[in-house]
Amino acid sequence: MLNIQSKLPGVNTTIFSVMSKLASEYNAINLSQGFPDYACDPNLTELVSKAMKDGYNQYAPMPGNIFLKEAIAEKVNKIYNINYNPDTEITVTAGGTQAIFTALTAIINPGDEVIIFEPAYDCYAPTVKLLGGLVKTYELSPPNYGIDWDMVKKLFSANTRMIILNSPQNPTGSILSSQDMESLIKLIRGTDILILSDEVYEHLIFDGETHLSVMRYPELRERSFVVASFGKLLHATGWKLGYCLAPEDLTKEFRKVHQFNVFSVNSPMQQAIAEYIKEPEHYNGIAAFFQEKRNYFSSLLQKSRFKLLPCKGSYFQCASYDQISNEKDTEFCIRLVKEFGVAAIPVSAFYQKNTDHKIIRFCFAKENSTLASAAEKLINV
Known part of the structure; x- marks a missing residue:
């Protein structure tokens, strides 16, 4: 074996790749990685x-x-x-x-x-x-x-x-x-x-x-x-x-x-x-475009047990699941894919210490039909 000293020994494949791969394996709706599922102009x-x-x-x-x-x-x-x-x-x-x-x-x-x-x-x-x-x-x-x-x-x-x-x-x-x-x-x-x-x-x-x-x-x-x-x-x-x-x-x-x-x-x-x-x-209308999607997704999740956090920008909606489960956010996201067919990102992945506040991130840069299908599944969590 070659003796290779890693310059990033604690770094593995990013959580985005992991969750997108899992979403593909389970044919889940992918609200994890931040990319649109609709065409550009x-x-x-x-x-x-x-x-x-x-x-x-x-x-x-x-x-x-x-x-x-x-x-x-x-x-x-x-x-x-x-x-x-x-x-x-x-x-x-x-x-x-x-x-x-x-x-x-x-x-x-x-x-x-x-x-x-x-x-x-x-x-x-x-x-x-x-x-x-x-x-x-x-x-x-x-x-x-x-x-x-x-x-x-x-x-x-x-x-x-x-x-x-x-x-x-x-x-x-x-x-x-x-x-x-x-x-x-x-x-x-x-x-x-x-x-x-x-x-x-x-x-x-x-x-x-x-x-x-x-x-x-x-x-x-x-x-x-x-x-x-x-x-x-x-x-x-x-x-x-x-x-x-x-x-x-x-x-x-x-x-x-x-x-x-x-x-x-x-x-x-x-x-x-x-x-x-x-x-x-x-480009001037992009804020209104995504605000409409944020509001639409938020309205659909009002019937769920997720507690939505303030979202003042970006195309990400964070949500607390502390009323649903005591699982680690990584475990909860994996179960969300496998049992409910929706992929999200555990926010602990964005902390070096993996600080877990029981919060996950959804990407709402998706077709409204995609958001509606995801919300229908999330309401049952």
Whole structure:
């Protein structure tokens, strides 16, 4: 046997893959992994086809198609009234996760500390550890998953290098408030701490709330990598296209890694998206679209014994099952697939310590018929 020393000895296959595989084996309705079960706009796929026919089939420039970067800059300016230079401050990536990995790799050195808020998207902590960094976690608690910034301050040390934010948050659907942002500004003022702001659900925010991007705050923007996703925006998660916004000095470091990690991403899709997002109506209605699905799914589950938690953004609905079972959430989710035919994600999987609050996550980015079929089964749990 070869003697191989794992760099991630405690990491196994992600819970998303595990639950999706289980859903397939038992022919269950898959509300676990976060992807739509409906098609993206056929006009968009036609634009991809046109781009292929027009010859956009070779390597795109390393930082991204200039037309797409200009379209991103225009979109950001329309929404946030902020100017990012397409040449020096915008990089097109192979999805949001690659952008997160690249930003961390560009900055984190062995011994650097990174603060994350758990439950957290599961790529953050392993990437930091892979780089020799130290993860410092702040555990959020249901039902509102709020942040006590005085407690966050206690996590600071001379080695604190970065804070990772995610709003709207996966898996909880919580969002950062103006008070959160002001508290964060006070904490990092006068430090060299950087921010990685995962904003892939920026347009999926409900009930008239405003997405408070770090871009809106100059003191945060000047030290932030902002990650966005076309997969979430355009209902095309399988395309794995996103982008990173950052000041020029941070972008230079980001691209040093990006050029050796991915170099460039799908050329015809970049060209197609550049054309597509020129029309704001292609993304302005997405919040209302998903709010309607959230409300529909919520109304169907009123007859169930699940207790739904607040969902202010994303396309995930968390639910407590503490009135149903005392099982661990992992065991409950497995039984939910096998006995009731619905796949969900145990929220303990988003905590490094597997903290179990008896809460599971459903994805409602599905056809209404899919949600209705799932709810019919969940009512019997």
